Amino acid sequence: MNGPIMTDHPALEISGLSHRFGARLALDQVSLRVGRGEFTALLGPNGAGKTTLFSIITRLYSNRSGRVSIFGHNLQHEPSAALAEIGVVFQTRTLDLDLTVRQNLAYHASLHGMGGRAATERIEYLLERTGLSSRAKDKVRTLSGGQARRIEIARSLIHAPRLLLLDEATVGLDLASRADIVRIVRNLVRDEGLSVLWATHIFDEVEEDDSVYVLHHGKIIMQGRAGDIAGQAGHVTLADAFRALTEDANQETSR
Amino acid sequence: MSTAVIQRTIGLRGYAICLGGIVKRELLKFLNQKERFLSALVRPLIWLFIFAAGFRNTLGVSIIPPYETYVLYEAYVTPGLAVMIQLFAGMQSSLSMVYDREVGSMRVLLTSPFPRWSLLLAKLLAGVIVSVVQVYVFLLIASFWQIDIPPLGYIVALPAFILAGLMLGSIGLLLSSQIKQLENFASVMNFAIFPMFFASSALYPLWRMREASELLYWICLLNPFTHAVELVRFALYLQFYPFAFIVVVAVTLVTFALSALAYDPGRGMLGRRGGLGE
Numbered sequence: 001m002n003g004p005i006m007t008d009h010p011a012l013e014i015s016g017l018s019h020r021f022g023a024r025l026a027l028d029q030v031s032l033r034v035g036r037g038e039f040t041a042l043l044g045p046n047g048a049g050k051t052t053l054f055s056i057i058t059r060l061y062s063n064r065s066g067r068v069s070i071f072g073h074n075l076q077h078e079p080s081a082a083l084a085e086i087g088v089v090f091q092t093r094t095l096d097l098d099l100t101v102r103q104n105l106a107y108h109a110s111l112h113g114m115g116g117r118a119a120t121e122r123i124e125y126l127l128e129r130t131g132l133s134s135r136a137k138d139k140v141r142t143l144s145g146g147q148a149r150r151i152e153i154a155r156s157l158i159h160a161p162r163l164l165l166l167d168e169a170t171v172g173l174d175l176a177s178r179a180d181i182v183r184i185v186r187n188l189v190r191d192e193g194l195s196v197l198w199a200t201h202i203f204d205e206v207e208e209d210d211s212v213y214v215l216h217h218g219k220i221i222m223q224g225r226a227g228d229i230a231g232q233a234g235h236v237t238l239a240d241a242f243r244a245l246t247e248d249a250n251q252e253t254s255r
Numbered sequence: 256m257s258t259a260v261i262q263r264t265i266g267l268r269g270y271a272i273c274l275g276g277i278v279k280r281e282l283l284k285f286l287n288q289k290e291r292f293l294s295a296l297v298r299p300l301i302w303l304f305i306f307a308a309g310f311r312n313t314l315g316v317s318i319i320p321p322y323e324t325y326v327l328y329e330a331y332v333t334p335g336l337a338v339m340i341q342l343f344a345g346m347q348s349s350l351s352m353v354y355d356r357e358v359g360s361m362r363v364l365l366t367s368p369f370p371r372w373s374l375l376l377a378k379l380l381a382g383v384i385v386s387v388v389q390v391y392v393f394l395l396i397a398s399f400w401q402i403d404i405p406p407l408g409y410i411v412a413l414p415a416f417i418l419a420g421l422m423l424g425s426i427g428l429l430l431s432s433q434i435k436q437l438e439n440f441a442s443v444m445n446f447a448i449f450p451m452f453f454a455s456s457a458l459y460p461l462w463r464m465r466e467a468s469e470l471l472y473w474i475c476l477l478n479p480f481t482h483a484v485e486l487v488r489f490a491l492y493l494q495f496y497p498f499a500f501i502v503v504v505a506v507t508l509v510t511f512a513l514s515a516l517a518y519d520p521g522r523g524m525l526g527r528r529g530g531l532g533e
Binding site (some may be wrong): 055058059060061062079080081083084088089090093094095096098099103106107108109110111112113114115193 | 275277284361362
């Protein structure tokens with residue numbers, strides 16, 4: 001705990017995190033910080049290590065080196081307190097298709113020890129918030145991709161986490177649904193002070209003022225404000241800058 | 256909304272809610288899969304009505320405990336077939352773990368703040384409840400045949416079925432932690448389910464095995480499935496078989512502890528192998 005103010009820990013703080021699958025180094029000395037109430041984008045091409053990073057933050061497996069803490073709770077020493085603060089939307093679809101929307105949400109509430117009226121009210125509120133109250137009794141199988149994603153966001157918020165992790169949440173969605181998802185999440189940051197780590201490889205989901213980390217071959221190769229990164233080295237857009245960065249890194253690794 | 260009071264507890268009530276939620280999900284999924292239920296039921300009934308009926312005259316079963324008279328072959332195989340349902344259910348729930356891992360709902364389960372062993376235990380109990388329901392439906396149908404189980408036996412055997420289910424579920428859980436892909440489950444059928452079922456006392460009494468081959472007899476005796484079947488067989492006839500009880504409890508504890516270790520994020524195999532759904 002070497003933050004300047006002991007009581008004001010960032011939502012997520014990762015330092016010196018490395019992870020190895022056999023001989024392959026999937027993450028190499030990754031350090032990353034998501035401030036409270038901040039939208040942070042994790043940009044990286046497929047295979048950069050984003051999903052591995054998410055697996056470690058959600059404690060699917062432990063990091064062997066480095067440190068992960070969530071609102072000051074070290075993931076290894078206080079896993080329960082840390083996990084209670086996290087809501088996750090995984091890249092793969094993780095709803096039970098043959099259960100109804102409400103059954104899915106109630107199941108998730110129970111995984112966090114929430115039952116009875118408290119859970120029911122929270123579920124109704126979130127369904128309304130994501131605009132899907134009318135589909136509560138429908139089986140998930142009958143929902144569109146965008147609607148299923150919105151349910152997954154609602155689900156991730158049931159236990160009122162303060163940190164929301166989204167791994168390529170818009171992948172495979174059409175433009176309108178993508179915009180919907182981005183809007184819902186940005187509203188949550190603005191209205192409710194939620195902290196968000198948003199992994200993506202789509203640049204137009206990132207706004208100028210967002211804090212951005214660029215992950216490539218398991219390494220953070222660039223960090224800063226999106227607008228600044230784009231402006232660096234004379235690139236006009238973040239996309240140009242990103243392409244240039246990852247190409248450089250490719251050449252370096254092949255050398 | 257951020258000021259809303261969210262009631263969530265990791266205390267005892269929280270554990271109960273979490274367990275209830277996991278059991279409810281398993282039951283709902285089970286009710287949605289009528290074919291699975293049907294095939295789980297048809298399998299032992301075919302054994303009972305066709306196989307056992309055919310062997311009735313060739314396989315006499317002499318008086319051995321817990322039986323007090325000569326019994327029909329159908330009566331002899333019924334306990335074994337009931338536990339076979341649990342064997343399949345246990346392996347199927349391990350199949351669902353592998354499948355869950357692939358579609359990711361296992362990942363969701365593991366993000367719960369409850370200790371991981373308790374989540375695995377809840378999942379295990381949920382599977383046992385589903386398997387016991389299937390067993391009693393089978394026993395109900397079988398009771399129209401000449402099985403001659405004393406009525407009280409059905410109640411006395413309930414704890415035995417729960418223990419047998421826990422043991423077979425734990426074995427399945429351990430297997431699931433070691434299987435990475437769904438295709439490999441076919442080999443689990445071949446290398447786990449069939450040998451466990453056939454090399455046991457489910458279809459023939461062990462003394463008959465011994466007449467055929469001493470080696471086979473010992474293999475059957477080392478097979479935990481044999482002891483689950485015997486525990487149930489004795490319980491159905493209102494007797495307690497301490498040795499089988501000890502074996503079943505011990506195997507359950509050891510395999511569950513090993514699977515809890517395998518699913519532990521720090522020590523388990525997941526991190527080293529590339530983990531779930533990578």
